[in-house]
Amino acid sequence: MRRLLVEEPVTRAGPLAQRLALFAVVATGIALILVRDPRADTDAALAALVAGLVVALAAAAAAIFAFVQVWREGARGLGAAVSGLILALAVLGYPAYLGLRGLSLPPLSDISTDIDNPPAFSRSRAAFMARSGRYPPDPGNALRERQRGAYPQIAPLTLDIGADEAFELARQAALKRHWQIVEAIRPGGRTGNGRIEAVARGLVLNLPNDVTVRIRPRADGARIDVRSASRLGGRDFGSNADRIRTYLDDVANLALAMK
Numbered sequence: 001m002r003r004l005l006v007e008e009p010v011t012r013a014g015p016l017a018q019r020l021a022l023f024a025v026v027a028t029g030i031a032l033i034l035v036r037d038p039r040a041d042t043d044a045a046l047a048a049l050v051a052g053l054v055v056a057l058a059a060a061a062a063a064i065f066a067f068v069q070v071w072r073e074g075a076r077g078l079g080a081a082v083s084g085l086i087l088a089l090a091v092l093g094y095p096a097y098l099g100l101r102g103l104s105l106p107p108l109s110d111i112s113t114d115i116d117n118p119p120a121f122s123r124s125r126a127a128f129m130a131r132s133g134r135y136p137p138d139p140g141n142a143l144r145e146r147q148r149g150a151y152p153q154i155a156p157l158t159l160d161i162g163a164d165e166a167f168e169l170a171r172q173a174a175l176k177r178h179w180q181i182v183e184a185i186r187p188g189g190r191t192g193n194g195r196i197e198a199v200a201r202g203l204v205l206n207l208p209n210d211v212t213v214r215i216r217p218r219a220d221g222a223r224i225d226v227r228s229a230s231r232l233g234g235r236d237f238g239s240n241a242d243r244i245r246t247y248l249d250d251v252a253n254l255a256l257a258m259k
Helices: 014-035 042-073 076-102 125-130 143-150 161-178 240-256
Strands: 110-112 158-159 180-185 194-201 207-220 221-230
Touching: 014 042, 014 076, 042 076, 110 143, 110 158, 110 240, 125 180, 125 194, 158 161, 158 240, 161 180, 161 194, 161 207, 161 221, 161 240, 221 240
Parallel strands: none
Antiparallel strands: 110 221, 158 221, 180 194, 194 207, 207 221
16 A cells, blocks of 8 residues: 655745845845945945845845744744844844934934034045045034934043143044044144044944044143044934044043043
8 A cells, every 4th residue: 555745845935035144144245345445436335235134134034934834834944944034133233233223313423522613624635635525514503402412421521731732642542543634733823723633434334434623722721522424324323422432531541541
């Protein structure tokens, strides 16, 4: 008597999720390398990166569909679905973190320690060349007021040392953070203020951000104001505030080390 062989159902969504996730890992990895390369076309590299993230989303959706088939039909292919979901989540983890953080922050991309009188960016030829011919526009009073509510801790740093010493500490802190210093003008001259113009690149995507530091002499020492502006997009997900905060912490620590 012949025995009938009953084949177990196999979900196609599991292997599909695995293949899509592998493609997303490779695509986003290559795109990330291109984005971080200053010589590459930034817009094209970012478009490729976004495409890789979309593929990762598709992989996650296919994995979830495979889980449903395994649960309802007892289909095989669970291992492929699990590996696909893990790879997809690895690709989507950091963008998801930024998205969640952005939900609690207003759409700002230009942050200053002095809301009423923000430091102005240099208009010198060297500064324009470093910024690729761009001059960061002032965001206006409405957005500055949003900054006041979102980042009340972003404030000037006042030091009880001379302006020249404060300028040198500010310059050392910029070098410590691997900023590209475009201009460094000591206090004095017509306005009496010192200035450091720099380009700071993000940790993950290595995208350029414009930073200007103003050192103002005071009767009891010196005041340091910082302004940091993103070049791309209207939302920085808190990166400019983080940059200013850590930079001024470095300056304050250098000042403490002097005593």
